[in-house]
Amino acid sequence: MDKQISLTIDGRQVTVPAGLNIVDAAKQAGVDIPVFCHHPKLEPVGMCRMCLVEIGRPVRDRATGQFVVEDGAPKIQFMPKLETACTNKVEEGMVINTQTAKVADAQRGTVEFLLTSHPLDCPICDKGGECALQDLNMKYGPRSSRFRLEEKQRFVKPVPLGELIWLDRERCIFCARCVRFQDEIAGDAVLEFDDRARPMRIISVSEPGFDSVFSGNTTDICPVGALTTEDFRFGARPWEMEAASSICTQCPVGCNTTLNTRREARSNGEIVVKRVMPRQNEEVNEIWICDKGRFAYHYAQGEQRLTRPMIRKEKKLARASWDAATQLAAEKFLKAKKDFVVLASGRLANEDLFNLKMLADHAGGKAYLYSHMAGGELTSLVGVSAGTNIGTMGAGSAIVVVASDLYQEAPIWYLRVKQAQERGATLIVLNPRETKLDRYATRAIRYEYGEEVKAVRDLTKANEAGEALLKSRDVVVFYGSEGLGVAGSQNLAAACAKLLNDNNFTGRPNNGLIGVWERANDQGAWEIGFTVEDDLAKALKGKAVYIVGADPVHDGPKLAKALAEAEFVVVQDVMTTETVGIADVVLPAQAFTEREGTLTSGERRVQRFYPAVPVTGESRPDFAIVSQVARNMGVILEGTSAAVVFDLLAATVKSFDGLDYAKLAEVREQLPTVGGNDRYYGGTTYDNKDGLGAHLSTAATRGEKVSIPKAQKEALPTLKEKELLAVPVNKLYHRGTTMMVAELLHQRIGETSVSAHPSAAMRLGLSAGQTVNVSFDGVSGEAVLKLDDTLDEKILLTPRSMGMAIREPVAAKVKA
Amino acid sequence: MSLAEKYPQEVQQILSKYPPHGKRSALMPLLFIAQRDEGYISKAAMQDIAALLDITETEVAGVVGFYTLYHEEKEGKYRIQVCTDLPCALRGAEGFMGDLCDHLKIKAGETTEDGLVTVEAVMCLAACDRAPMFQLQGPDAIEYHEHMTVEKTMELIGELKQSEE
Amino acid sequence: MTHVLLRHREIPDIGKLSVYQNNGGLAAFKNAVTKMKPGEVIDVVKNSGLRGRGGAGFPTGMKWSFADAKSWPHYMVANADESEPGTFKDREVMENNPFQFLEGVMIGSYAVGANIAYIYLRGEFWQIAESLDRKISELEAEGYLGDKIFGTDYSLRIYTHLGAGAYICGEETALLESLEGRRGQPRVRPPFPPSEGLYGKPTIINNVETFTNVPMIMANGAEWYKSMGTADAPGVKIFSLSGRVRKPGNYELPFGTTFRDLIYKYGGGVQDSRSVRAIMPAGASSSLILVDDDSILDTPMDYLEVRKLKSELGSASVIIVDDTVSMDWLINKTVHFFRHESCGKCTPCREGTFWMSHLTERIHTGQAVRADVDLLLNVAKQMQGKCLCALGEFSTMAVVSSLERFREDFDKAVQA
Numbered sequence A: 001m002d003k004q005i006s007l008t009i010d011g012r013q014v015t016v017p018a019g020l021n022i023v024d025a026a027k028q029a030g031v032d033i034p035v036f037c038h039h040p041k042l043e044p045v046g047m048c049r050m051c052l053v054e055i056g057r058p059v060r061d062r063a064t065g066q067f068v069v070e071d072g073a074p075k076i077q078f079m080p081k082l083e084t085a086c087t088n089k090v091e092e093g094m095v096i097n098t099q100t101a102k103v104a105d106a107q108r109g110t111v112e113f114l115l116t117s118h119p120l121d122c123p124i125c126d127k128g129g130e131c132a133l134q135d136l137n138m139k140y141g142p143r144s145s146r147f148r149l150e151e152k153q154r155f156v157k158p159v160p161l162g163e164l165i166w167l168d169r170e171r172c173i174f175c176a177r178c179v180r181f182q183d184e185i186a187g188d189a190v191l192e193f194d195d196r197a198r199p200m201r202i203i204s205v206s207e208p209g210f211d212s213v214f215s216g217n218t219t220d221i222c223p224v225g226a227l228t229t230e231d232f233r234f235g236a237r238p239w240e241m242e243a244a245s246s247i248c249t250q251c252p253v254g255c256n257t258t259l260n261t262r263r264e265a266r267s268n269g270e271i272v273v274k275r276v277m278p279r280q281n282e283e284v285n286e287i288w289i290c291d292k293g294r295f296a297y298h299y300a301q302g303e304q305r306l307t308r309p310m311i312r313k314e315k316k317l318a319r320a321s322w323d324a325a326t327q328l329a330a331e332k333f334l335k336a337k338k339d340f341v342v343l344a345s346g347r348l349a350n351e352d353l354f355n356l357k358m359l360a361d362h363a364g365g366k367a368y369l370y371s372h373m374a375g376g377e378l379t380s381l382v383g384v385s386a387g388t389n390i391g392t393m394g395a396g397s398a399i400v401v402v403a404s405d406l407y408q409e410a411p412i413w414y415l416r417v418k419q420a421q422e423r424g425a426t427l428i429v430l431n432p433r434e435t436k437l438d439r440y441a442t443r444a445i446r447y448e449y450g451e452e453v454k455a456v457r458d459l460t461k462a463n464e465a466g467e468a469l470l471k472s473r474d475v476v477v478f479y480g481s482e483g484l485g486v487a488g489s490q491n492l493a494a495a496c497a498k499l500l501n502d503n504n505f506t507g508r509p510n511n512g513l514i515g516v517w518e519r520a521n522d523q524g525a526w527e528i529g530f531t532v533e534d535d536l537a538k539a540l541k542g543k544a545v546y547i548v549g550a551d552p553v554h555d556g557p558k559l560a561k562a563l564a565e566a567e568f569v570v571v572q573d574v575m576t577t578e579t580v581g582i583a584d585v586v587l588p589a590q591a592f593t594e595r596e597g598t599l600t601s602g603e604r605r606v607q608r609f610y611p612a613v614p615v616t617g618e619s620r621p622d623f624a625i626v627s628q629v630a631r632n633m634g635v636i637l638e639g640t641s642a643a644v645v646f647d648l649l650a651a652t653v654k655s656f657d658g659l660d661y662a663k664l665a666e667v668r669e670q671l672p673t674v675g676g677n678d679r680y681y682g683g684t685t686y687d688n689k690d691g692l693g694a695h696l697s698t699a700a701t702r703g704e705k706v707s708i709p710k711a712q713k714e715a716l717p718t719l720k721e722k723e724l725l726a727v728p729v730n731k732l733y734h735r736g737t738t739m740m741v742a743e744l745l746h747q748r749i750g751e752t753s754v755s756a757h758p759s760a761a762m763r764l765g766l767s768a769g770q771t772v773n774v775s776f777d778g779v780s781g782e783a784v785l786k787l788d789d790t791l792d793e794k795i796l797l798t799p800r801s802m803g804m805a806i807r808e809p810v811a812a813k814v815k816a
Numbered sequence B: 001m002s003l004a005e006k007y008p009q010e011v012q013q014i015l016s017k018y019p020p021h022g023k024r025s026a027l028m029p030l031l032f033i034a035q036r037d038e039g040y041i042s043k044a045a046m047q048d049i050a051a052l053l054d055i056t057e058t059e060v061a062g063v064v065g066f067y068t069l070y071h072e073e074k075e076g077k078y079r080i081q082v083c084t085d086l087p088c089a090l091r092g093a094e095g096f097m098g099d100l101c102d103h104l105k106i107k108a109g110e111t112t113e114d115g116l117v118t119v120e121a122v123m124c125l126a127a128c129d130r131a132p133m134f135q136l137q138g139p140d141a142i143e144y145h146e147h148m149t150v151e152k153t154m155e156l157i158g159e160l161k162q163s164e165e
Numbered sequence C: 001m002t003h004v005l006l007r008h009r010e011i012p013d014i015g016k017l018s019v020y021q022n023n024g025g026l027a028a029f030k031n032a033v034t035k036m037k038p039g040e041v042i043d044v045v046k047n048s049g050l051r052g053r054g055g056a057g058f059p060t061g062m063k064w065s066f067a068d069a070k071s072w073p074h075y076m077v078a079n080a081d082e083s084e085p086g087t088f089k090d091r092e093v094m095e096n097n098p099f100q101f102l103e104g105v106m107i108g109s110y111a112v113g114a115n116i117a118y119i120y121l122r123g124e125f126w127q128i129a130e131s132l133d134r135k136i137s138e139l140e141a142e143g144y145l146g147d148k149i150f151g152t153d154y155s156l157r158i159y160t161h162l163g164a165g166a167y168i169c170g171e172e173t174a175l176l177e178s179l180e181g182r183r184g185q186p187r188v189r190p191p192f193p194p195s196e197g198l199y200g201k202p203t204i205i206n207n208v209e210t211f212t213n214v215p216m217i218m219a220n221g222a223e224w225y226k227s228m229g230t231a232d233a234p235g236v237k238i239f240s241l242s243g244r245v246r247k248p249g250n251y252e253l254p255f256g257t258t259f260r261d262l263i264y265k266y267g268g269g270v271q272d273s274r275s276v277r278a279i280m281p282a283g284a285s286s287s288l289i290l291v292d293d294d295s296i297l298d299t300p301m302d303y304l305e306v307r308k309l310k311s312e313l314g315s316a317s318v319i320i321v322d323d324t325v326s327m328d329w330l331i332n333k334t335v336h337f338f339r340h341e342s343c344g345k346c347t348p349c350r351e352g353t354f355w356m357s358h359l360t361e362r363i364h365t366g367q368a369v370r371a372d373v374d375l376l377l378n379v380a381k382q383m384q385g386k387c388l389c390a391l392g393e394f395s396t397m398a399v400v401s402s403l404e405r406f407r408e409d410f411d412k413a414v415q416a
């Protein structure tokens, strides 16, 4: 789109990129043409008729093709009718008038029409204050109504479209933005219009209602208050709220968000987060977030929060001072010497992880990342780096997704990968079972659980998929942990890294390996030098353990047992977990909403988050607590300023070299323009004022030599009679500690279930819907059995974090 | 049983009319089969067709809702749809409709007590020169009845009743 | 006269393939496929001056030449939605002279390079679709349709597709949406169907009657065709005559026939010997022609002349309104039709038809005041020129014209 077009808008000569429609072009030239149905991310439909303008086109001579000149100026021909600015593209020499009496009359008429059956219930409408209809009526509409109140089209108000989103059909202005978003962008066409003409209305008849993990976005782009979330409905007025920039902590995508907060009586006079909104970052999440990010933030505030340090005395946790608690912890850690173990999760910020790693190193202990997935040292070597933007990938590039269900694990990546494919990128999806992304895959390749390494190696063989891949300019590989534990994912990562490295798909923008991690900052932990331990239970037994931001006791009896046999357990967390229940010392940490810090996304972009609400109780930021514990152990670590910790990190860890907080806070102009004062145009997404973040470098971009370890084929357990291979898979909505606090999502989380092929069930004498007992490794649990004929007959599909303590594929007995 | 199992040949024949990327075109003809089967279009039928065409149930429902010949509820087994649009009205259709309803002791839009016929006013049916007229939408077919009188209509209803018994 | 289109009126069994063949049927198609280049077929149709019979009167040959040759495949679509109140001509053709229509589709498909043609029929034409399906099978059995027709490289299949009750599906882009299995809501244009139509591919859409002319033009030549009708509109047209006349029905007449001849010579005159008060030449979508002067009836019917009466010929569905009819009743009827049939996609039509219907209902039932009549005119004008497709515009035609030309009826209605 390098070609530029010159045209005249309201008498002013402007130059804009070719290919734009008039609304977007005018916007770039600083002229606002009012719209309702047009959205810069959606295909134009021209249905609301708000954007009507006068369009004149230069007349060309039929014979010569040259512009006809009259009185020294090109002759311009205007159509007798007004035309929609949203569906007409700019052309050289066009003359557009947006301010004439004829245009004003059409705008007034359209707003009047839209208001004829509108309920005018702004005082009780959640969108009041950020409503396009309100704003545009003020600017363009008539001030009084000529339509009779009793003749308005009435509907029962509001109706649920599922338990997350409400629909007020009286407020709907039929722009179809929500329907189009679900169809074009989300790929979940679960909204439609029913009926036609004036009785027309939005419906969703999916099971569950509005069955899409992107549903909340429709409430942002709805230009009126027709769609609202159950979470925020009647929660607050937009003008009462403050806004703080943040990063979503629910998955490795790292969506930029804005936390809206308010001090309110119903929260005992506290300042609380009222809603999570997307914040524009075209290179990360554009203007979208998934429903988990939007609705699962509640754990940061509430009764489960830890508010003060505690020490176990006579079997009970008792309140203690910070000094006493950190001193005791330090004492035990010192005593343990090399038996000191840090177990931290990717929920923590880079600053926290850096201090923890420094502490472990200085004290001669170990620092483990709490994760079932390995391979992060390879994403540090050949991961994606500066300039990478999936949003620019298309024809000529290829994306491989292996052993991951992106829709469930990282919804915004799903969305961006899908769009890259629609722009022409080759998409190769390898997974043992069907996933949603298959629908868009250029090639969907099935392999058997355990055969992932071979499946990746086979990609370079002379077959259709391999050829498409190898002749691509750019290749990005996403690898996940579908059916894999630490060893398996390590091997898969090695196979993927080798593929990229051998074929020179590293070290350039839009090339490299991405891990579909479980947590938001797993990548940061890898960069800082954390490793994962295959046999974690063994590694914890008899040790002095410093558990930060993890709940291993909840996650499995094996780990619980190991910790029960640990020498000493210090737990540092935001909320009361099951692991807190066995801790000797408890240290309350601040939630990410209360402090600042940085997270490293799976795409290796470091991004800042900012404090939004006051600190809860006596809690402190993780990095500061670590520094206090360290000081008591005689190790000096920065503990007052997150920015300074980051500077030290940047000076220590090569891939962070050159970065600092100021750099991460830089912003550039992003198109389309959203947020700010023109919410009617892009929706209620916030514009980005606080930083787009920055990519880490890789060994490849630094020009270092890269050597990739050889991938081993994972040995799967052999199955006895009556046993199935239980394979773990990830679900977006699960029963993890932070998720369970979001009551709104309980219905979506559903019951604990496992799935098997109907004939496997028959062989074991089991039937669908039955509660079964699943036992493996001396552990057992109950789950409802579901049948799925797309599965292999040997397989028992077992979602992670759903009450079944499974980290890697195991042989499992299933019985009634 | 799904439509594809119940009417394999018809479903196949419908699908064969459209190119593979235009599979969704089969939606409207399949809805007619579903309606013929049950007298209306049930939720189960919509699910069935959605799965067959690889679209969502909501997309199917949106199409059912748009068109007036699809019915989501079971009403009279037969629908007498009288054209009362302008050209027919200029030739006495409204009087005919009124008289017919009086005879059946129902109002426009209602169903006779035995559930046999629903009388509805509809828009132009392309038979303006033969008013009064109506179309009889039954389970299997749509038939035009033109140059009608109340007597002839009552006779027709009598025949329908007989064929039911 | 002998008919060009309604030939079944002279040849009773022309609906049988053998009879159609014995009367020269399908020779034009065979000649075109075996002896002519597609472009030559288009030239003949262009030269004949044939204009589309679906309403807009667009030159057919020119439309065919627009099929984008850079994008394939091409599709041909016959518009048999026939839903304009007062129109019932395509039905008679398809019921009685189906092969001539089908042959027209076949010649057209060959001319535009389409290997698949769909006939989109309104859902109520269920029986016609069944009968057309049988005729299509007969043509296949005799080798007129299928692969490598007459041993050439040309292949063609024709399929019927039923709508399900929606006037808007006669609008060509709504028709395409419907044919793709979606809600029948119009698309923005451009792109126009000859560049992006069915499944995004070049598609030519013509009315049933338009197609039915084609075999006769190919058989008898463009000059023969042009010898009938007027310079503005060559050839013959089926006028669907309805309303308050003694003999309503279809009359195939050359363009340029006067309203008087249509009403009195063919239609048997006005019922009860009353006088003509108004004429709606294009069904419910018409601007009403005020017949306050008897000489108006001498207007020859073609696109140009009718436009001079501040109306449009459209699809020539001529509804006769006599002096017993009050206009407030009439527009209440038309507005209710459009309110019911608005697809709901664009604001002015969806809201405007709803609003107008409340006003016309109140005016007609004597519950309105003079200001409501002014408001009605205002609302109608507020819609004009702003809608996404022509339906919204159509809905205002009778309203604005009757308010401007028959104001006295409304004054009377609001005085009561």
Ligand SMILES: Cc1cc2nc3c(=O)[nH]c(=O)nc-3n(C[C@H](O)[C@H](O)[C@H](O)COP(=O)(O)O)c2cc1C
Residues within 6 Å of the ligand: C051, C052, C053, C054, C055, C056, C057, C058, C060, C079, C080, C081, C082, C083, C084, C167, C168, C169, C170, C171, C172, C173, C205, C206, C207, C208, C210, C211, C389, C390, C391
């Ligand atoms: C609301 C509306 C309804 C229409 N209904 C029909 C119809 O029933 N039959 C038809 O042939 N054309 C109808 N048309 C016109 C078609 O859009 C299109 O112009 C026509 O099929 C082209 O064929 P032709 O060039 O042979 O006339 C309608 C147009 C509009 C705007």
Ligand code: SF4
Residues within 6 Å of the ligand: C168, C185, C186, C341, C342, C343, C344, C345, C346, C347, C349, C350, C387, C388, C389, C390, C391, C392, C393
């Ligand atoms: S004018 Fe009416 S029928 Fe046409 S798009 Fe608009 S709402 Fe639909």
Ligand code: FES
Residues within 6 Å of the ligand: A034, A035, A036, A037, A038, A045, A046, A047, A048, A049, A050, A051, A052, A084, A085, A086, A087
């Ligand atoms: S029609 Fe252009 S913005 Fe809605």
